[in-house]
Amino acid sequence: MAETIRVLVPEDEVDKRVRELGKQISEAYAGKQVHLICVLKGGVFFMCELAKRIEVPVTMDFMSVSSYGDATASSGVIRIAKDLDQTLEGKDVLVVEDIIDSGRTLSYLLEILEKRNPNSMKLCTLLDKPDRRVRDVKVDYVGFSIPDEFVVGYGLDYAQKYRNLPFIGVVEGIE
DSSP states (O other): OOOEEEEEEOHHHHHHHHHHHHHHHHHHTTTSOEEEEEEETTHHHHHHHHHTTOOSOEEEEEEEEESOTTSSSOOSOOEEEEOOSSOOTTOEEEEEEEEESSSHHHHHHHHHHHTTOOSEEEEEEEEEOGGGOSSOOOOSEEEEEOOSOOEEBTTBOBTTBSTTOSSEEEEESOO
16 A cells, blocks of 8 residues: 555644744844754754744754664664764754654754753754653754654655655555
8 A cells, every 4th residue: 555645734834833933033042143953854944944034143054863764663773874064162052853753862962962062952843742752852942743643744754755745744554
């Protein structure tokens, strides 16, 4: 059976929420510069849209951290494939993630980044699945809390497919 995609969060709702998050972040960082760290690959769509809506100076860096591979569930093994290009020392850092599921990857990543002496560090995610959490992670900005379903679109993928969808969809018909 081939997979199908059911719309969970329509494009206009995603756009509206990203604008709201941009406003909240702009207010929180008023008078400062914020250094965005994108967790690749899924987070890039969200971070680019979010950055366009933040009204304070923004710098960016990218990191590739994975615990999924091509699977639909976290393997629990976290791997850093690409580290940051810039130092975090003294910067106000906002880690931007596409989705927080078990919390394992983000918990591990935040521990590593804290050791790099940022001035402050907060976490922003487009999607949060609190029902799946096995590691406690403080999320400062949440786009949407969603049920425990496998989602794609807006940067999220299933075996590298569907990242380009402009909405958040649920994949049906996969095992």
